[in-house]
Amino acid sequence: MPGTSPAIEIRGLRKSFGDQTVLDGVDLTVAAGTITALLGPNGAGKTTTVGVLSTLLRPDAGTVRVAGHDVVGAPEAVRAAIGVTGQMSAVDDLLTGVENLRLMASLHHLGKRAGRQRVDALLEQFGIADAARKPVATWSGGMRRKLDLAMTLVGSPSVVFLDEPTTGLDPRSRRTLWDEVTALAAAGTTILLTTQYLEEADRLAHRVAVLDRGRIVADGTPADLKATHDAGTLDDVFLRLTEPSTEASAGASASAQSATTTEEVAR
Ligand SMILES: Nc1ncnc2c1ncn2[C@@H]1O[C@H](COP(=O)(O)OP(=O)(O)O)[C@@H](O)[C@H]1O
Ligand SMILES: [Mg+2]
Secondary structure (H helix, E strand, O other), rough: OOOOOEEEEEEEEEEEEOOOOEEEEEEEOOOOEEEEEEEEEOOOOOOOOOHHHHOOOOOOOEEEEOEEEEEOOOOHHHHHHEEEEEOOOOOOOOHHHHHHHHHHHHOOOOOOHHHHHHHHHHHOOOOOOOOOOOHHHHHHHHHHHHHHHHHHOOOOOOOOEEEEEOOEEEEHHHHHHHHHHHHHHHOEEEEEEOOOOOOHHHHOOOOOEEOOOEEEEEEOOOHHHHHOOOOHHHHHHHHHHHOOOHHHHHHHHHHHHHHHHOOOOOO
């Protein structure tokens, strides 16, 4: 619940693959019941961060706590508290929607009766009950993504990680998913999502953190970030903070000045 101890606490997180340092001292705190968007250019380390938070990757250094548990010291407790939707779907195409969800329910040891009830409730909640008995291979991309999120929620997690949940979705499916995520947070679930869509972060997230070159280079509400960087849109903020190279930044800061006249889109 908002106001209590943070749902996610990352301090000095470092992670390298071989001699490539991907996370170079990441600090991030996420309040319970809020939506935080983790932004960053391709290869910035968003998926790596989610991997560490969800105990799939071991941090090299730093402290990472999720739902009050240390990811290294108490990975099982973390796993029991979280739901993860990865960039690669966990949905099995050959199974029906119901079968996919029931598989999740049994993985969560829900028991037959409780499992069925949970599955039915999720099918209803996500509006996929009609298609639920057809193989997922026949479903649209938007419906599959809903099933993916429903599967993430089977164990009633208090903290949910969504890695690029709307990439490749059409605008209508994207909005439906936004509504679901908003409703989840309103019900007290903490959400950390990664996205490449700045508009998505702007609309959906209470807080935005920008990851670049292994560090969080900006962190605040969308309104704060726009005000701090004197930018009309999060796109402008993002482009200014994540310069592709130092050579480009001299010229880019001049163009960034002119970008301050960009009208803020009313919403
Ligand atoms: N398992 C891995 N082994 C080696 N390199 C990896 C591995 N996972 C990610 N990387 C590298 O780490 C960097 C960050 O990747 P990633 O976290 O997937 O970025 P993002 O999700 O922000 O696009 C990339 O350069 C990627 O190639
Ligand atoms: Mg990624």
